[in-house]
Amino acid sequence: MLIIILFFVVKFIIMKRIVVFASGSGSNAENIIKYFNESRTAKVVHVLCNRKNAKVFERCKRLNIPCLYFTKDDFFETNKILNFIKETADLIVLAGFLWKVPLEMTQAFPKKILNIHPALLPNYGGKGMYGMHVHRAVFENKEKETGITIHFVNEHYDEGAIVYQAKTELEESDTPETIAQKINLLEQRYFPRIIEEVIITVNE
Numbered sequence: 582m583l584i585i586i587l588f589f590v591v592k593f594i595i596m597k598r599i600v601v602f603a604s605g606s607g608s609n610a611e612n613i614i615k616y617f618n619e620s621r622t623a624k625v626v627h628v629l630c631n632r633k634n635a636k637v638f639e640r641c642k643r644l645n646i647p648c649l650y651f652t653k654d655d656f657f658e659t660n661k662i663l664n665f666i667k668e669t670a671d672l673i674v675l676a677g678f679l680w681k682v683p684l685e686m687t688q689a690f691p692k693k694i695l696n697i698h699p700a701l702l703p704n705y706g707g708k709g710m711y712g713m714h715v716h717r718a719v720f721e722n723k724e725k726e727t728g729i730t731i732h733f734v735n736e737h738y739d740e741g742a743i744v745y746q747a748k749t750e751l752e753e754s755d756t757p758e759t760i761a762q763k764i765n766l767l768e769q770r771y772f773p774r775i776i777e778e779v780i781i782t783v784n785e
Contacts, residue, residue, distance in 0.1 A: 596620075597624075598624065598672070599624065600628070600674070601627070601628045601673075602628075602629050602630075602676065603628055603635065603637045604631055604680070605632070606635070606677070607628070607677070609677055610676045610677070612769050613674060613676060613772065613776065614628075614641075615644070616777075617777075622780050623671075623672065623777065626670070627647050627649060628647070628649070629649050629651055630649070630651070631651055631679075631680060632650075660685075666686075666690075672695070673686075673690055674695050675697070675734065682736070684736040687736050693783075694733060694734035695732070696733075696734050697731050698730045698731075698732065699768070701726075701727060701729075701746055701748065702730040702732065702739055703739070706740070710738075716758075716760040720755065720756065726751055728748035728749055728767060744775060744779060745775045749763045751763075
């Protein structure tokens with residue numbers, strides 16, 4: 582009995598380390614950081630960003646989370662970033678990160694890299710389909726619904742195994758901008774919760 586109790590105590594004491602990759606404003610990154618500040622399962626320990634002037638740096642400074650800049654060479658031509666996350670991360674989360682993840686990284690972190698896509702994959706996925714590009718395509722095709730897809734990352738854009746999808750209905754009066762607002766609400770509501778569910782499932 583004591584061994585069983587100790588197992589569960591250690592399980593919840595040893596919190597998982599999340600490293601977030603971001604390229605832009607960092608609204609999803611901030612939401613994830615705040616969510617896991619109140620969690621017993623994991624903490625965001627670093628944010629990595631590939632754009633020097635991205636707003637995510639300001640958010641991380643305010644939230645007291647290290648935010649590190651890296652270059653294309655760091656990411657694609659050397660093992661600098663790969664070695665860094667091997668030492669610091671149990672789970673990687675892409676939150677508005679636009680570069681394709683190298684094969685070496687997906688192989689080093691199988692089913693441990695999560696991404697959120699602002700549409701219902703496999704629709705509206707692939708290279709160049711991000712942000713307002715997706716919302717305009719959804720609008721132009723007069724879709725009746727759209728949503729978010731949270732999925733594991735592999736070496737291809739938006740082709741990793743789907744973990745969770747959430748939908749929202751669209752009205753004739755919707756515009757690309759209002760579609761973006763609806764998607765943002767889904768992202769804020771579901772992304773941190775699904776990340777935590779993945780962590781708990783992996784620990785079981």
